[in-house]
Amino acid sequence: LQVDLWQPSSPFHIVEGTVTDVRVPQNTSRSLLPYLQQANIQYTILISDLQQAVENQTGVRSHRNRRSLSGYNYEVYHSLEEIEDWMHYLNRTYSDLVHMFSVGKSYEGRTLYVLKLGKRSRPYKKAVWIDCGIHAREWIGPAFCQWFVKEALQTYQADPDMRKMLTQLYFYIMPVFNVDGYHFSWTNDRFWRKTRSKNMRFHCHGVDANRNWKVKWCDEGASLHPCDDTYCGPFPESEPEVKAVAHFLRKHRKQIKAYLSFHAYAQMLLYPYSYKYATIPNFNCVESAAYNAVNALQSAYGVRYRYGPASSTLYVSSGSSMDWAYKNGIPYAFAFELRDTGHFGFLLPETLIRPTCTETMLAVKNITLHLLKKCH
Helix, strand or coil, rough: CCEEECCCCHHHCCCCCCEHHHHHCHHHHHHHHHHHHHHCCCCCCCCCHHHHHHHHHHHHCCCCCCCEEEEEEEECCCCHHHHHHHHHHHHHCCCCCCCEEEHHHHHHEEEEEEEEEEECCCCCCCCEEEEECCCCCCCHHHHHHHHHHHHHHCCCCCHHHHHHHEEEHEEEEHHHHHHHHHHHHHCCCCCCCCCCEEEECCCCCCHHHHHHHCCCCCCCCEECCCCCCEEEECCCCCHHHHHHHHHHHHHHHCEEEEEEEEECCCCCEEEEECCCCCCCCHHHHHHHHHHHHHHHHHHCCCCEEEEHHHHCCCCCCCCHHHHHHHHCCCCEEEEEEEEECCCHHHHCCCCHHCCCCCHHHHHHHHHHHHHHCCCC
């Protein structure tokens, strides 16, 4: 029975008593359900016609003025091409606050763009790194990165907190980390997760870009098999996308004080370690930042996020970007798992983009302001 695991991402994490979300092709569901009944495994069908749900999101949407950048719609999902056009537009329009640059090229030769946000108020400023879309199918991630930029630019004048953030810090924002995979999730397979590098021996594509970092690489929670969703790659930083970002972060590690990565789905705020059950040295500062961020997030719509070390809150995984950032001297490293907890899964409806981004924005501002205060 071939199933696509949505939650958890690897079969190693399926234990008795946990809930597992799977996607099954139409023809498999006929044999899967009797199998589950026979094994006495309780199940619920969350989305009965997944194809229809996919088409509702990616179908031809002529009603929206997608090419107009001044009226850019932040409450719909955008293709890679649209996001890149939008970045170029902001770079031209807000040259006082936005600087767009490239950190390298993807496996398929696409440019890896980053937006640098902030007032050029003094030569040296601390910085916050934000990336979205390491996993291609988690579309709410890139939607949040765009939302963050919009909020920063629109509220900079009126909101003293935002002004403080953009005056005292730089933000490096990478709206789509896994550009090849994201593009592929729009054109070929909505539920594609990995990068798109080719594996000659197995005729499989892609590496899990969040298992490819040089920190306890390919240990627990990662797979050595190229066809698996959590494949760690042939060696650390084998993926040009990971290598490019790692190189940039290494070069700026004295400047960058926080690393924030956005994923979906689980409604969690995670911090190191992912690869082991152990307490980080600056646990108290990180823990209190997480606690306050989760409370700020809840204040918007009452959505309660779980928070804690990734290993015990979600599951053990090795080679993750968050652990790597922390190991490389970035004191605040967080991974957000955005909405929801499985009802829509990776197909979070566009109507939920606004509430999800609004509440997440409160958490990110909270963490950033925490950063500007000294924590001992």
